[in-house]
Amino acid sequence: MSVAITTRTARTAVAPSAEAASREHDEVEYPERHWVAQSVWHGDAVRLATTALRNHFRDREDVLVAMELAVYYERGDETRWLQPDVQVVFGVRRGGNRSSFRIWQEGKAPDFVLEVASPSTAENDAWHKAREYARIGVREYWRLDPEGSLMGTELEGYAVSGGRYAPLERVERPGRGRLLRSRVLGLDLRTQRHNGATVVVFADQRTGEEFNGSLGESERRRRIAENRASAAEDRARIAEERMRALEERLQSLTGPTRSPERDP
Secondary structure: OOOOOOOOOOOOOOOOOHHHHHHHHHHOOOOOOOOOOOOHHHHHHHHHHHHHHHHHOOOOOOEEEEEOOOEEOOOOOOOOEEOOOEEEEEOOOOOOOOOOEEHHHHOOOOOEEEEEOOOOOHHHHHHHHHHHHHHHOOOEEEEEOOOOOOOOOOEEEEEEEOOEEEEOOEEEEOOOEEEEEEOOOOEEEEEEEEOOEEEEEEEEOOOOOEEOOOHHHHHHHHHHHHHHHHHHHHHHHHHHHHHHHHHHHHHHHOOOOOOOOOOO
16 A cells, blocks of 8 residues: 655654555455467467366376466556466466466466467567566476467577576487477477467477377377276286186195094
8 A cells, every 4th residue: 555645744654554454455356367369370379288288287186287367476466467378387276266376375476387479479478578477486488489480489498597587408309309398397398380380299208208289189198098097907907817827726736635544
């Protein structure tokens, strides 16, 4: 709360109590922010990245993956907000229907942010948003160019270091060229064309398995998971049958024997 003080009206200013300040903060409205895709390709890139990450972390209840969810980062000031195209937050509950992400309630800032560039947002993403994300503690900041003509490279990744972002390392994958490595996600990232748009392809750092969030990719991953589960069940059944056969064999070899009869 701002109070104007003059020598005619008061000599000293009394700071509001903690209770009054809290009440004032609670009365502030933090509205949801609406999102409009800047183009078909922009929308495709945002949705595919969100879907891919949600599928990847689907078994983690403590990982929130959100698309276009406004992040408020100063309690009591509804003008201090950012709206990442895609964000990933570890250590918070996934459930619930948030209309915004308030850092003071969640206890932390997003860990990973992806901004998809458009002609009207590319410069703002590169300068203003980058500074603000670093300031509030976003560990990794990524930028994607869905058109292939708005940035120097199609995909850029940065990790915060000393309050600023430094470029992330590139790694070589046989047959796939150089990829950017996200330590926060535990994934490698590259780009590919999808219906004309440049989109992100994610790869598991352990297995090398790639996924991009498309329906076909999701279905393929679902079938792979089902096949793996079925194969594991088959292996368990075969092992159980072998164990049963072995037990029966041992029992036949070590069954009860008759004691030799004694002479009267």
